Amino acid sequence: MSLRGRDGLGGRAAIAxxxxxxxxxxxxxxELRLAVEAVRAALADAGLRPADVDGMVTFTMDTSPEIxxxxxxxxxxxxxxxxxHYGGGAACATVQQAALAxxxxxADVVVCYRAFNERSGRRFGSGVRHREPSAEGAALGWTxxxxxxxxASWVAMAARRYLHTYxxxxxxxxxxxxxxxxxAAANPAAYxxxxxxxxxxxxxxxxxxxxxxxxxxxxxxxxxxxxxxxxVERARDLPHPPAVIAAAAQGxxxxxxxxxxxxxxxxxxxxxxxxxxxxxxxxxxLAPADIDVGILYDHFTPFVLMQLEEFGFCAPGEAPDFVAExxxxxxxxxxxxxxxxxxxxxxxxxxxxxxxxxxxxRIPGAERVLVTAGTGVPTSGLVxxxxxxx
Numbered sequence: 001m002s003l004r005g006r007d008g009l010g011g012r013a014a015i016a017x018x019x020x021x022x023x024x025x026x027x028x029x030x031e032l033r034l035a036v037e038a039v040r041a042a043l044a045d046a047g048l049r050p051a052d053v054d055g056m057v058t059f060t061m062d063t064s065p066e067i068x069x070x071x072x073x074x075x076x077x078x079x080x081x082x083x084x085h086y087g088g089g090a091a092c093a094t095v096q097q098a099a100l101a102x103x104x105x106x107a108d109v110v111v112c113y114r115a116f117n118e119r120s121g122r123r124f125g126s127g128v129r130h131r132e133p134s135a136e137g138a139a140l141g142w143t144x145x146x147x148x149x150x151x152a153s154w155v156a157m158a159a160r161r162y163l164h165t166y167x168x169x170x171x172x173x174x175x176x177x178x179x180x181x182x183x184a185a186a187n188p189a190a191y192x193x194x195x196x197x198x199x200x201x202x203x204x205x206x207x208x209x210x211x212x213x214x215x216x217x218x219x220x221x222x223x224x225x226x227x228x229x230x231x232v233e234r235a236r237d238l239p240h241p242p243a244v245i246a247a248a249a250q251g252x253x254x255x256x257x258x259x260x261x262x263x264x265x266x267x268x269x270x271x272x273x274x275x276x277x278x279x280x281x282x283x284x285x286l287a288p289a290d291i292d293v294g295i296l297y298d299h300f301t302p303f304v305l306m307q308l309e310e311f312g313f314c315a316p317g318e319a320p321d322f323v324a325e326x327x328x329x330x331x332x333x334x335x336x337x338x339x340x341x342x343x344x345x346x347x348x349x350x351x352x353x354x355x356x357x358x359x360x361x362r363i364p365g366a367e368r369v370l371v372t373a374g375t376g377v378p379t380s381g382l383v384x385x386x387x388x389x390x
Contacts, residue, residue, distance in 0.1 A: 020041060024222050043111070057112045082097045114225055115224030116224075118341060120222050140260060163211055166268075171320075173212070173305070174215070176305065178196075180335040184337070187339060212302070232387065241355065251378065290368055292329070293369045297344050303376060307372055308328075368386075369384045
């Protein structure tokens, strides 16, 4: 059973710095170098030195360990280091871990980072290859023999059920792709800068795993992103207005597997997201109507719709109309469909820019931003807000 009440983490820490490399399809340098570039950029943005850092958090599925990045970036002693599992589901949880360390007094300045050559190197979208025997791998044994070999094919199962249950066509997914690419077209940092799409473009793109088309699937990216987390009090003395971590949560649902939770009673929702949603709303004291911008993890368009429904922005089956009518600004950086696939860390950075008022696609008056991490796996989420004393 997940938590039933408000936790004590909200408002104890803030994101004070963000930094990234360029987003490309062939970085031409090591993942370690990408990580270090992003970390140094985030520290410079925060007005801090490498010597100020005493904590680091990253993902598993990572080739650049915390101590190696620390050494290469000129960071000295560490009193806290942590890794979060489950791929993109870890994005917001890295910030949660950092905030927990800050709130507990275990660390003063924690850097969260993610860097990979996901296009020119290892491509997660290619599916399962050379997997070592494990309990997690055993679960895949129920799907791989039947041709479900890639993330797109796993998501296609739930997507097909969603369309059938609510009497929809694949155009329902196209609205997400169009919104993301529209914002990306205006974002110079986005890979698809200057290249918006229409619903007709979406419908004309080739099938990947029916009912998913090419434009329903996120891109593959080389790059790095880092975030600096510290106490709210310290952040107030730094160059940029703090993005206060009003709530942070992790969630795994019943019968949870990694992308293949096909034996649940219902495939039209995301129970792991519901766990996160309940805790974020309880701790922040906010509700869907209070959110100014949504940065929703968009590795595949159908799961954006399901997230909106699990968070209570609309009723089950109503998310396609919700997106088409633009009732909430979504993925204003272009998302992983349009800007870059950095396992969601670039989405956290966009939320900070919206709070600061520096986003390219700035939403005027944005003070409360919801950020989510990878879905279909154990996941995480954040509510970031402007400093009430700002």
